[in-house]
Amino acid sequence: MSLDPSFDRQTFERVRGLIYQRAGIALGDSKQAMVQGRLAKRLRALSLDSLPCYLDQLDQDPDSAEWQHFTNALTTNLTAFFREPHHFEHLAQQLRAAQGQDVFRIWCSASSTGEEPWSIAMVADEVAAQGPRRFEIIASDIDTQVLNTAAHGIYPLERIEGLSKARRQRYFLKGTGPNVGRCRIRPQLLRRVQFQQVNLLAPQWPVPAALDVVFCRNVMIYFDKLTQRDLVRRFAAHIKPGGYLYVGHSESQFQCDDLFEMVGRTSYRRLPA
Numbered sequence: 609m610s611l612d613p614s615f616d617r618q619t620f621e622r623v624r625g626l627i628y629q630r631a632g633i634a635l636g637d638s639k640q641a642m643v644q645g646r647l648a649k650r651l652r653a654l655s656l657d658s659l660p661c662y663l664d665q666l667d668q669d670p671d672s673a674e675w676q677h678f679t680n681a682l683t684t685n686l687t688a689f690f691r692e693p694h695h696f697e698h699l700a701q702q703l704r705a706a707q708g709q710d711v712f713r714i715w716c717s718a719s720s721t722g723e724e725p726w727s728i729a730m731v732a733d734e735v736a737a738q739g740p741r742r743f744e745i746i747a748s749d750i751d752t753q754v755l756n757t758a759a760h761g762i763y764p765l766e767r768i769e770g771l772s773k774a775r776r777q778r779y780f781l782k783g784t785g786p787n788v789g790r791c792r793i794r795p796q797l798l799r800r801v802q803f804q805q806v807n808l809l810a811p812q813w814p815v816p817a818a819l820d821v822v823f824c825r826n827v828m829i830y831f832d833k834l835t836q837r838d839l840v841r842r843f844a845a846h847i848k849p850g851g852y853l854y855v856g857h858s859e860s861q862f863q864c865d866d867l868f869e870m871v872g873r874t875s876y877r878r879l880p881a
């Protein structure tokens with residue numbers, strides 16, 4: 609892709625600064641072409657012909673609805689059902705260990721298009737008879753577009769090819785007619801996850817304290833070290849002593865020995881306060 613002449617280094621630095629302030633996302637030097645491609649769609653939608661002009665409009669109105677489109681355009685949403693499966697096995701053990709507990713609360717804090725929270729919901733449903741009396745799953749993301757997809761629970765059939773036949777049959781409806789080639793989460797599971805927008809950088813998180821488990825996977829890689837450290841401390845304040853934090857495969861390089869002990873690959877147990 610050739611670079612738009614108005615998209616020079618200075619303009620890229622402006623975009624970087626803005627998305628860092630809004631979402632904590634630290635875009636690397638190599639992302640200039642990606643950024644151009646993604647924001648070009650916004651320029652077309654708004655019939656604007658230069659990125660500096662688009663950024664000027666954003667700057668002039670801190671409350672503009674366009675900020676959400678800008679953020680949505682710059683997030684990376686790669687995900688999959690049962691990605692990094694060891695966390696789901698660990699979660700199933702914790703749910704069994706909580707047998708008799710009144711309520712078990714899980715927060716999936718960067719849920720993207722929903723494959724992760726639906727995987728959590730499947731596990732919770734599977735162990736329901738030997739687990740806590742109730743479970744609550746909150747799923748959130750900063751990106752409103754992926755949250756919308758997540759809440760609808762409709763996916764191309766290829767997305768569930770790797771799931772066992774039992775899970776495909778129990779938790780998905782196969783589309784027919786105009787929906788051939790797609791599947792949908794069955795209504796009994798669809799009721800089990802509450803979706804809401806949460807910016808992990810926001811000073812307050814509208815989620816309950818005393819969570820049993822937090823998933824924060826494959827999002828901290830987009831943040832700088834300071835933001836990562838701050839987030840881990842804030843998660844600690846939201847997780848019960850003995851509860852768990854799961855992070856992504858390349859995200860375990862933070863210092864948190866006073867708050868969490870590592871109990872397995874990218875899995876951390878909250879220490880007593």
Ligand SMILES: C[S@@+](CC[C@H](N)C(=O)[O-])C[C@H]1O[C@@H](n2cnc3c(N)ncnc32)[C@H](O)[C@@H]1O
Nearest residue numbers: 631683686687718720750751807808825826827
């Ligand atoms: C690569 S996806 C990871 C999805 C899922 N957790 C997984 O591991 O498969 C990263 C997600 O983090 C979200 N994200 C980025 N910055 C965020 C922020 N400041 N607050 C909340 N979510 C954010 C993105 O919108 C994106 O959906």
